[in-house]
Amino acid sequence: MAFKKLHTVVAVVGIVGASTLAWWLQSPKSDVAAPTGARPLGVEIGQVKKMALRDDAEAVGTLRSSQNIMLRPEVAGRVLALGFADGARVRAGQVLVQMDDTLQRAEVQQSLAQMSIAKANHKRNQELVAQNFVSQRSLDESSAALQVTQAQLGLSCARLERMRLIAPFNGVVGIRNVNVGDYVKDGADLINLENIGSLYVDYRLPERYQTKVMPGQVIEVKLDAFSGRMFKAKVEAVDPLIESNGRSIGVRAVLANTSGEPVAAGANKPPTAPMQAASAAAQPASSVSVKVSPEAKLTSAPVVPPSVDRGVVLPSPQSLGCPANTFDRTRISSGGEQNGPLRPGMFARVTAVFAVKPNALVVPEEAIVPQGGKQFVIKAVEPSSLPVAAASGAASAPTLPPETKLVSQRVEVKLGIRRGGQVEITEGLAEGDTIVVAGQQRLQKDGSPLRVVELGRGPANAASAPASAASQAASR
Structure with missing residues (x-):
């Protein structure tokens, strides 16, 4: 009987306790806990800083000769003489x-003889007309x-x-594809001539740069052939046609055939051995050890090695009485120094510089919040620094915890150049502003309390703890 009463008392006490706990959980909380506020969110912060930025674009291109031709005969015939050495x-x-x-010279001689007879007849008729022995018609004929x-002479x-192929400009010849005595057809490739005193750099840029690229x-x-050296070129022309396949524009720049400038330490040192070797290789083998002025190199005939068969050198057509050729009067006699180390066909990496901004405001790329x-960029400001509109909007938010030093503020910005993980801010921020660079995804409204987390200290301490424990265990 006493055992049953004990069970009844325990059951009643349990029911009362459960009812009390349920009432406490369902009842509204008192305002005493309000001052604790929302829990601060951990974020990483940074500052807006100034740095020099270049508005540029990178592309790949190819070096080309400023002038280059492939000499081809206009008529078929046999090669009688060569007036050059390879390279x-x-x-x-x-x-x-x-x-x-031979046949053409005979034709010239025949035309000269016929013209001589015609001149004599015409002079005789002039004298006879003056004496009224013949009519004016004979003189006209x-x-x-x-x-x-x-x-006919012309x-x-x-x-x-x-029947002769002449160099139209100063330059360097390539490797010949013909020998004395060969019979060649019209249009056959004989020898290429390159003017390498200055070269062209041809490259292409995306169409969005068309308003930025301009001559000069x-x-x-x-x-790649000369690593560690920088070359300067100047834009000469921009193709007005945009390629429909790649949506790019063609650009041509002029590059002087020099050894360039060093881009690493030791800028005052002379050109490296590969550069000097390439410059020496530009000279003919028979003239490497001879010191000749640049003017003499261009105006004097090339030295031909004894092993090259030049064939028979014939007099010019003008020596036979032919008039001066029109092509001779339009020939270009200038060509510049031809001994530079650069060669047509080299692979080039081009950096087109459009503008330089020495005091650009930049922030890390991860600080940008697109929406x-x-x-947008989220600034970390003091609670008292919030604008009135932001403060009224945050009035419905939980009360800030005690000792809150920073809160969030979303600011719209305008972006500029992106370089090396940094983004230029053209409008919306000022130098020295504190911004959130990580953890901004959890900040949904302005006025949220922030807790600054310095990334790297936690993992570093965690990593050092096992090491210290292992050292203590080893000492034991």
């Missing part, structure tokens, strides 16, 4: 390939016959001129 410097007007012109013979001289801009060029097509 030699040549001057404008120098005969490079002489074809067999002799004058027309003289003009016909002069035209035609014969033109055919004779086509300076670009930086790096060549609704706009860009």
